[in-house]
Amino acid sequence: MTICFENETDQKLDFDYETILEKVICQAADQEKCPYEFEVNVTFTDNDSIREINREFRELDVPTDVLSFPMVDYPAPADFSVLEDEDNAAEYFHPETGELILGDIVISVERAKMQAEEYGHSLKREICFLTAHSMLHLFGYDHMEDEERIEMERRQEQILQDLGIIRE
Template identity: 60%
Template sequence: MTLNLENEQNHELPSDCEETARQVIRQVLASENCPYEAEVNLTFVDNDEIHRLNREFRQIDRATDVLSFPMTDWESPANYSCLEDDETAAGSFNPETGELLLGDIVISVERANEQAKEYGHSLKREISFLIAHSMLHLLGYDHMVPEEAAVMEQKQEAILQALGITRDPEVRS
């Protein structure tokens, strides 16, 4: 698995942020039975930058916590059979490594900090949640209707529980 991580903001990240991101991504891929090695781009930004991206790509004029930019048009979530189609597969794999190009995750660390305080848990937990959430989007999941939202919520919680990343307010990393 390749993680391309960029930190384009000035807020402090948890000391083990990159390793935690790798663990969360691997756990999502395992829980979704991904048969491929994968490549993910993760960028940390501030509220101004995520606001700009949200306005540009979603026409929503406000900051948000995380944006997901999937590379594959999934027929159904984590249904890898669509990658057997030559047209879909052509742009879905890195020609140099053979890895599945899942897409980009952009997280506002500023917003993640605010939410961690609001929910009473660590920044590590909030960033882990946002990565798990976004990874599910990269695999074709959505939460536009209550049934889809319930599926995503259950999957996110199971992923974080499997890694022991809880809402424990005593862990402030």
Template identity: 60%
Template sequence: MTLNIEYETDIKLSFDYESIIAKVVEKSLDREKCPYEVELNVILTDNQEIKEINNNYRSIDAPTDVLSFPMIDYKTPSDFSGLEEEEDNYFNPETGELLLGDIIISVEKVIVQAEQYGHSAERELAFLTAHSMMHLFGYDHMEEEERIIMEEKQRNVLDELHIYR
């Protein structure tokens, strides 16, 4: 797995954020039975930068906690069958890794939401990473039935890593 983590803000987290992100990514890949080595980019930024990205891509002129940019068009969530048929679109030609997508997280939101929800910033970062990973696997939460499935998957990842509220 190639996990590229870029820290693009002066706001500091006082814990090993790289380890947390890597653990959640690996557990998510295992739980969703991804049969490939993957390439994934994670950017940790501030509210101003994520607000600009949110406005550019979603026409929402406000900061958000996490943005997910999946590279795969799944027939159904986590259906990895048939991806090799479109190898040029989904795999890095140099490494053969599946190009899963990009995750952008606001460090400011991690800190504020952790306090709001009464848990650690480590737990909030883990949750946002798990949430975004489910989006990269094609899950969504626009409909109630989808939301229930996605939340259960996120919870299972965090529970298996013993990351609790």
């Protein structure tokens, strides 16, 4: 498993984010029964930068808390059958490591701090929540319909509960 972290902000996080987010990412993979070693990139940014990314990739000219860029086009959430086709290996797996390239997570630390204050919990809990949410997107989940949203919320809360990450 490879998790690459990049902090593009001057914001200091007051917790060991690499260790805790690795646990969140692994818990999400375990919960979704990912049968492969995998690669994920996590980037911390600010509101201006995430707004630019959101405008470029989603044509929404607003800052947001987290963006997910999944690399796998699943037929259904966490349905890894598409990866069993040898023709897909070159598209979805890193040629040197053989790891499944799940995708990228981009988090606005600035927005996460505001939301943590608004919801009355720690920045650590908020960033863990955003990471769990984003990991589910990397596994093909979405929240466009109420039924999908409810299922996704249940799954992301389960990831956090299993790790003892509760609202503080």
